[in-house]
Amino acid sequence: IAGITQAPTSQILAAGRRMTLRCTQDMRHNAMYWYRQDLGLGLRLIHYSNTAGTTGKGEVPDGYSVSRANTDDFPLTLASAVPSQTSVYFCASSEGTSGTGELFFGEGSRLTVL
Amino acid sequence: GQNIDQPTEMTATEGAIVQINCTYQTSGFNGLFWYQQHAGEAPTFLSYNVLDGLEEKGRFSSFLSRSKGYSYLLLKELQMKDSASYLCAVLDSNYQLIWGAGTKLIIKP
Secondary structure (H helix, E strand, C coil): CCCEEEECCEEEECCCCCEEEEEEECCCCCEEEEEEECCCCCCEEEEEEEECCEEEECCCCCCEEECCCCCCECCEEECCCCHHHCEEEEEEEECCCCCCCCCEECCCEEEEEC | CCEEECCCEEEEECCCCEEEEEEEECCCCCCEEEEEECCCCCCEEEEEECCCEEEEECCEEEEEECCCCEEEEEECCCCHHHCEEEEEEEECCCCCEEECCCEEEEEEC
16 A cells, blocks of 8 residues: 655755655545654645545745645655755645545655755 | 644654653634654544544544643653654635644653
8 A cells, every 4th residue: 555655755956946756645535635854943835635536725825835636656856956945845635625634644755955 | 724743853762751842823713634654654543523522542642622722742651663753734614624844752761
């Protein structure tokens, strides 16, 4: 059982470059999320999607975009990376959309922007 | 603003009991979660409390007092594998999750 797969696991990127972090789930969950995790801070929600074809902005959406063309895939794109986007990015999913259900996380993508 | 407070780091001895506290100030409340995160790994779900009281699940228990804006995670019979960060998160009135920065728990033999 794969659950949630993220790629790449780690990436070093020059500032100004475009980057897409991939996320795929095989649990047929309705809701998917992208978080960033920085030292000393709680997880912060970037974007979310409650169902295929819809997306919403989280707490820190600027500089990021997402799409949800189907149930399984939820890529996160940095159009023009900046050093402040250096972080560990986690994709997550949940069966329901109420927020009261368990979140299942991918293993994370460590991104360094130089 | 919304705020979740947890101790940054705690140390405990193998075989002992440790209590990790979480206090919160949020706009509304629709439940509180605890997640465990080993270094370099993904967070994994431990518990969800929406009503006051203690919920026990094996060696782990989670307590909630909504009137005090307070929760704790109790870990008994500590094992070395319990060394991890423990994340507290509150679901606010808009059903948005607000996360604490996490408590790093170090277990010593």
